[in-house]
Amino acid sequence: MNERNLKMGHEHENHQEEKEKIWREQEPIFEKIQQEGGFSNYVQSLKNLEDAFHTGHDIHCIDEGTPGGIHSAGSGILMSREEAVKAFKEAGVTGVTSHEGCGAAKLYAIEKELDPEKADEYGEQWAKELAIALNVPYEGHMTSEQMARPESFHIARVAYYDGTGKFDYSATEGLPPGFIISRKFIGETEAEKEIGIAESIAMGDHGFGDLITEENPFLIVVIGDSEASTAKLKQEIENISHNYGKRIKVDSFVAPEHKR
Numbered sequence: 001m002n003e004r005n006l007k008m009g010h011e012h013e014n015h016q017e018e019k020e021k022i023w024r025e026q027e028p029i030f031e032k033i034q035q036e037g038g039f040s041n042y043v044q045s046l047k048n049l050e051d052a053f054h055t056g057h058d059i060h061c062i063d064e065g066t067p068g069g070i071h072s073a074g075s076g077i078l079m080s081r082e083e084a085v086k087a088f089k090e091a092g093v094t095g096v097t098s099h100e101g102c103g104a105a106k107l108y109a110i111e112k113e114l115d116p117e118k119a120d121e122y123g124e125q126w127a128k129e130l131a132i133a134l135n136v137p138y139e140g141h142m143t144s145e146q147m148a149r150p151e152s153f154h155i156a157r158v159a160y161y162d163g164t165g166k167f168d169y170s171a172t173e174g175l176p177p178g179f180i181i182s183r184k185f186i187g188e189t190e191a192e193k194e195i196g197i198a199e200s201i202a203m204g205d206h207g208f209g210d211l212i213t214e215e216n217p218f219l220i221v222v223i224g225d226s227e228a229s230t231a232k233l234k235q236e237i238e239n240i241s242h243n244y245g246k247r248i249k250v251d252s253f254v255a256p257e258h259k260r
């Protein structure tokens, strides 16, 4: 157990309080989403929804703390090198990032039977090597201070399953923070795995955990370029077997037309 884990153990109660505080702060948005009958109507009420669709092409993690750019778990660390290079070349990637406290890098360490305490190093190393393979700059290792969430836990009640490859919840007001999986550029099997990671983080000790219930479920929000592509991606998500029963709900909306 490293120092951080020990620290987290001791401060567990405090984190619960912090989590509940952030949960309550997010509550008005989720109440409104529910009142509107889902994201599709809710996003119509946002003034600048178009701003949530960007043109950045740096690779970021799916972590809600690293919004902007193209998203894959650990910047693709769970894919094979060949698979990642192919996917990101096609996406026109312009840079690669890594970040502190990456859950995907930790999973990678466990899968490869490496030291999970060195997960950050593996994440950074992967991103640097991927940048070289793609012939684009490595844009750096984002520290906890630079991330859009607290250092010790996740604040996502949502995972965005983004068929546009352009979505950034943080670029406009009124969208809840969430994991972002750039399905546009990532194959179905990998995307399915990444949704599973988002769900298990959100439901676990590092996420909102027990605060997520059938009444207040974790939302997987599909975003498509058109009605047809949104429906197709929604079907894809509904076909995945989710571990958490009715604590997971699938929702969707179509991206604004001139940003498609």
Ligand SMILES: [Zn+2]
Pocket (backbone or CB within 6 Å): 061, 062, 063, 073, 074, 075, 099, 101, 102, 103, 104, 105
């Ligand atoms: Zn990460």
